[in-house]
Amino acid sequence: EPEVTQTPSHQVTQMGQEVILRCVPISNHLYFYWYRQILGQKVEFLVSFYNNEISEKSEIFDDQFSVERPDGSNFTLKIRSTKLEDSAMYFCASSPTGPTEAFFGQGTRLTVV
Protein backbone atom coordinates (compact mmCIF):
# COMPACT_ATOMS: atom_id res chain seq x y z
CA GLU A 1 0.00 0.00 0.00
CA PRO A 2 1.40 3.42 -0.94
CA GLU A 3 2.54 5.52 1.97
CA VAL A 4 4.07 8.86 2.81
CA THR A 5 7.66 8.50 3.97
CA GLN A 6 9.65 11.02 5.98
CA THR A 7 13.34 11.32 6.72
CA PRO A 8 15.02 11.53 9.11
CA SER A 9 12.90 10.02 11.86
CA HIS A 10 14.76 12.08 14.45
CA GLN A 11 16.87 15.20 14.00
CA VAL A 12 18.79 16.99 16.72
CA THR A 13 20.10 20.43 15.88
CA GLN A 14 21.61 23.38 17.63
CA MET A 15 19.63 26.58 18.00
CA GLY A 16 20.23 28.90 15.07
CA GLN A 17 21.07 26.10 12.65
CA GLU A 18 19.15 25.36 9.48
CA VAL A 19 17.31 22.06 9.12
CA ILE A 20 15.63 20.41 6.17
CA LEU A 21 12.94 17.84 6.76
CA ARG A 22 12.22 15.56 3.85
CA CYS A 23 9.09 13.83 2.66
CA VAL A 24 8.12 11.62 -0.24
CA PRO A 25 4.36 11.95 -0.72
CA ILE A 26 2.18 9.29 -2.34
CA SER A 27 2.96 9.46 -6.04
CA ASN A 28 -0.39 10.38 -7.60
CA HIS A 29 -1.36 12.88 -4.92
CA LEU A 30 -1.66 16.55 -5.76
CA TYR A 31 -1.85 18.32 -2.39
CA PHE A 32 0.94 18.30 0.13
CA TYR A 33 0.97 19.48 3.72
CA TRP A 34 3.17 20.01 6.71
CA TYR A 35 1.74 19.78 10.22
CA ARG A 36 3.50 19.83 13.54
CA GLN A 37 2.73 18.65 17.04
CA ILE A 38 4.52 20.18 19.98
CA LEU A 39 4.69 17.70 22.86
CA GLY A 40 1.39 17.62 24.71
CA GLN A 41 -0.36 19.90 22.24
CA LYS A 42 -2.62 19.57 19.23
CA VAL A 43 -1.55 18.69 15.73
CA GLU A 44 -1.30 22.10 14.00
CA PHE A 45 -1.47 22.96 10.33
CA LEU A 46 1.60 24.72 8.95
CA VAL A 47 1.27 24.91 5.19
CA SER A 48 -0.35 23.40 2.13
CA PHE A 49 1.27 23.16 -1.29
CA TYR A 50 -0.42 22.66 -4.62
CA ASN A 51 0.65 23.12 -8.21
CA ASN A 52 4.18 24.02 -7.13
CA GLU A 53 3.21 26.83 -4.86
CA ILE A 54 1.98 27.49 -1.36
CA SER A 55 -1.81 27.49 -1.37
CA GLU A 56 -2.40 28.21 2.29
CA LYS A 57 -0.26 28.81 5.37
CA SER A 58 -0.84 29.37 9.05
CA GLU A 59 0.43 32.21 11.19
CA ILE A 60 3.05 29.80 12.53
CA PHE A 61 4.59 29.54 9.06
CA ASP A 62 6.64 32.71 9.19
CA ASP A 63 9.68 33.80 7.18
CA GLN A 64 11.96 31.25 8.81
CA PHE A 65 9.98 28.43 7.18
CA SER A 66 9.96 27.48 3.52
CA VAL A 67 8.76 24.53 1.48
CA GLU A 68 9.93 23.15 -1.81
CA ARG A 69 9.20 20.33 -4.20
CA PRO A 70 12.63 20.20 -5.78
CA ASP A 71 12.34 17.21 -8.09
CA GLY A 72 8.71 16.24 -8.55
CA SER A 73 8.79 13.53 -5.89
CA ASN A 74 10.31 15.00 -2.73
CA PHE A 75 8.64 17.65 -0.62
CA THR A 76 10.82 19.49 1.89
CA LEU A 77 10.32 21.79 4.85
CA LYS A 78 13.21 24.07 5.65
CA ILE A 79 13.58 25.92 8.93
CA ARG A 80 16.21 28.56 8.36
CA SER A 81 17.27 29.42 11.90
CA THR A 82 15.88 27.02 14.45
CA LYS A 83 14.61 28.10 17.84
CA LEU A 84 14.05 26.03 20.95
CA GLU A 85 10.29 26.33 20.45
CA ASP A 86 10.57 24.66 17.03
CA SER A 87 11.12 21.36 18.83
CA ALA A 88 8.18 19.19 17.79
CA MET A 89 7.03 16.26 15.69
CA TYR A 90 6.68 17.38 12.10
CA PHE A 91 4.26 15.44 9.94
CA CYS A 92 4.11 15.51 6.18
CA ALA A 93 0.80 14.57 4.54
CA SER A 94 -0.55 14.25 1.03
CA SER A 95 -3.99 14.07 -0.50
CA PRO A 96 -5.22 13.09 -3.96
CA THR A 97 -7.41 16.18 -3.96
CA GLY A 98 -7.65 18.89 -1.31
CA PRO A 99 -11.12 18.14 -0.03
CA THR A 100 -10.47 14.46 0.71
CA GLU A 101 -8.65 12.80 3.57
CA ALA A 102 -4.93 13.39 3.98
CA PHE A 103 -2.48 10.54 4.45
CA PHE A 104 0.26 11.20 6.96
CA GLY A 105 3.86 10.12 7.21
CA GLN A 106 5.34 8.71 10.39
CA GLY A 107 6.81 12.08 11.36
CA THR A 108 10.21 13.60 12.07
CA ARG A 109 10.99 14.42 15.66
CA LEU A 110 12.96 17.66 15.68
CA THR A 111 14.86 18.51 18.83
CA VAL A 112 16.49 21.92 19.04
CA VAL A 113 19.13 22.22 21.76
Add this chain to the structure above:
Amino acid sequence: DQQVKQNSPSLSVQEGRISILNCDYTNSMFDYFLWYKKYPAEGPTFLISISSIKDKNEDGRFTVFLNKSAKHLSLHIVPSQPGDSALYFCAARSRSSNTGKLIFGQGTTLQVKP
Protein backbone atom coordinates in the same frame (compact mmCIF):
# COMPACT_ATOMS: atom_id res chain seq x y z
CA ASP B 1 -7.80 28.09 18.86
CA GLN B 2 -10.48 25.76 20.23
CA GLN B 3 -12.54 25.20 17.09
CA VAL B 4 -12.41 21.42 17.54
CA LYS B 5 -12.61 19.99 21.02
CA GLN B 6 -12.28 16.51 22.39
CA ASN B 7 -13.17 16.99 26.01
CA SER B 8 -12.24 13.52 27.22
CA PRO B 9 -8.48 13.02 27.28
CA SER B 10 -8.88 9.31 27.91
CA LEU B 11 -11.38 6.47 27.74
CA SER B 12 -11.14 2.92 28.99
CA VAL B 13 -13.47 0.13 27.84
CA GLN B 14 -13.62 -3.63 28.09
CA GLU B 15 -12.86 -5.75 25.03
CA GLY B 16 -16.04 -6.55 23.12
CA ARG B 17 -17.93 -3.52 24.39
CA ILE B 18 -18.67 -0.30 22.55
CA SER B 19 -16.23 2.61 22.56
CA ILE B 20 -17.72 6.05 22.01
CA LEU B 21 -15.38 8.94 21.35
CA ASN B 22 -16.82 12.43 21.23
CA CYS B 23 -15.89 15.61 19.44
CA ASP B 24 -17.44 19.09 19.47
CA TYR B 25 -16.81 21.94 17.08
CA THR B 26 -17.65 25.61 17.00
CA ASN B 27 -17.09 26.68 13.40
CA SER B 28 -20.27 26.42 11.32
CA MET B 29 -18.13 26.58 8.15
CA PHE B 30 -16.81 23.07 8.78
CA ASP B 31 -18.23 20.74 6.15
CA TYR B 32 -16.10 17.61 6.38
CA PHE B 33 -15.00 15.68 9.43
CA LEU B 34 -12.44 12.95 9.88
CA TRP B 35 -11.21 10.60 12.54
CA TYR B 36 -7.57 9.61 12.74
CA LYS B 37 -5.90 6.99 14.90
CA LYS B 38 -2.34 7.35 16.10
CA TYR B 39 0.04 4.89 17.69
CA PRO B 40 3.17 6.13 19.51
CA ALA B 41 6.05 6.99 17.15
CA GLU B 42 3.76 6.80 14.12
CA GLY B 43 1.85 9.35 12.10
CA PRO B 44 -1.94 9.72 12.23
CA THR B 45 -3.76 7.05 10.22
CA PHE B 46 -7.04 7.92 8.56
CA LEU B 47 -9.99 5.92 9.91
CA ILE B 48 -13.28 7.28 8.69
CA SER B 49 -14.84 10.52 7.53
CA ILE B 50 -18.22 12.14 7.12
CA SER B 51 -19.53 14.97 5.02
CA SER B 52 -21.84 17.54 6.58
CA ILE B 53 -24.62 16.45 4.21
CA LYS B 54 -24.80 13.12 6.03
CA ASP B 55 -25.52 12.21 9.62
CA LYS B 56 -23.97 8.76 9.67
CA ASN B 57 -21.17 6.88 7.97
CA GLU B 58 -20.26 3.29 8.69
CA ASP B 59 -17.18 1.26 7.83
CA GLY B 60 -16.98 -2.15 9.44
CA ARG B 61 -16.67 -1.77 13.19
CA PHE B 62 -16.41 2.01 12.93
CA THR B 63 -19.37 4.37 12.68
CA VAL B 64 -19.27 8.14 12.79
CA PHE B 65 -22.37 10.13 13.70
CA LEU B 66 -22.78 13.82 12.99
CA ASN B 67 -25.26 16.08 14.75
CA LYS B 68 -24.99 19.41 12.97
CA SER B 69 -27.46 21.26 15.16
CA ALA B 70 -25.43 20.35 18.23
CA LYS B 71 -22.10 20.73 16.38
CA HIS B 72 -21.15 17.33 17.70
CA LEU B 73 -19.76 14.16 16.21
CA SER B 74 -18.92 10.82 17.68
CA LEU B 75 -17.00 7.74 16.69
CA HIS B 76 -18.42 4.38 17.71
CA ILE B 77 -16.25 1.28 17.69
CA VAL B 78 -18.15 -1.99 18.06
CA PRO B 79 -16.90 -4.40 19.22
CA SER B 80 -13.80 -2.84 20.71
CA GLN B 81 -10.57 -4.82 20.43
CA PRO B 82 -7.27 -4.45 22.31
CA GLY B 83 -5.61 -3.41 19.03
CA ASP B 84 -7.89 -0.38 18.98
CA SER B 85 -5.96 1.05 21.92
CA ALA B 86 -4.46 4.25 20.54
CA LEU B 87 -4.80 8.02 20.44
CA TYR B 88 -7.82 9.15 18.40
CA PHE B 89 -8.03 12.57 16.78
CA CYS B 90 -11.10 14.27 15.45
CA ALA B 91 -10.37 16.72 12.60
CA ALA B 92 -12.45 19.12 10.56
CA ARG B 93 -12.15 20.96 7.28
CA SER B 94 -13.73 24.30 6.49
CA ARG B 95 -15.59 24.88 3.24
CA SER B 96 -13.71 28.18 3.07
CA SER B 97 -10.46 26.26 2.63
CA ASN B 98 -10.11 24.65 -0.80
CA THR B 99 -6.77 23.14 0.15
CA GLY B 100 -8.03 20.55 2.60
CA LYS B 101 -6.38 22.13 5.64
CA LEU B 102 -7.42 20.20 8.75
CA ILE B 103 -8.12 21.52 12.23
CA PHE B 104 -7.46 18.88 14.88
CA GLY B 105 -8.84 18.24 18.32
CA GLN B 106 -6.56 17.47 21.25
CA GLY B 107 -7.10 13.74 21.01
CA THR B 108 -8.59 11.02 23.20
CA THR B 109 -6.53 8.07 24.32
CA LEU B 110 -8.55 4.87 24.12
CA GLN B 111 -7.54 1.85 26.16
CA VAL B 112 -9.32 -1.41 25.44
CA LYS B 113 -8.79 -3.91 28.21
CA PRO B 114 -8.72 -7.64 27.41
